[in-house]
């Protein structure tokens with residue numbers, strides 16, 4: 001039976017190789033034990049990253065965290081399931097690191113944990129959201145038409161119409177992040193699809 005001392009020592013165990021070509025099964029057992037603990041906290045890291053959007057207005061009437069919370073609140077109150085609500089909450093989490101392609105960042109984070117449809121909505125919401133403002137910037141608001149006929153076109157258009165483009169109201173009764181945290185932890189508890197997980 002493992003004692004506290006054994007566990008503490010286990011936390012400090014390291015693989016013995018200096019190049020992967022020298023790796024052994026024992027090395028990879030050590031690394032795997034660290035990975036499971038690390039991967040189990042991915043929801044916490046994502047939530048920490050979402051909090052970075054707090055106070056970041058970028059000229060909008062609400063900051064990016066409030067926009068994210070309001071998008072999720074609107075989806076939740078409209079009866080969407082938990083996975084969809086989490087997708088709505090995190091759809092702009094890539095704003096800080098992916099300033100020129102934020103949907104790609106959020107889509108990559110969500111990909112292991114959500115349906116193919118919810119992943120597609122996240123990955124493409126930027127162009128669909130453009131329907132509501134590209135023309136004000138001299139751009140083509142109908143850029144989304146390149147996806148017309150795609151199986152998830154209507155779902156993505158609906159996400160933007162009902163929740164994303166509507167989530168800039170400072171007077172809206174937006175739920176706090178604490179309300180959504182358990183949902184994020186449940187949805188991200190186990191990947192649905194990953195090359196690191198056996199079926």
Ligand SMILES: [Fe+2]
Pocket residue numbers: 091092102103125126129
């Ligand atoms: Fe966005």
Ligand SMILES: [Fe+2]
Pocket residue numbers: 067071091092164
């Ligand atoms: Fe958004």
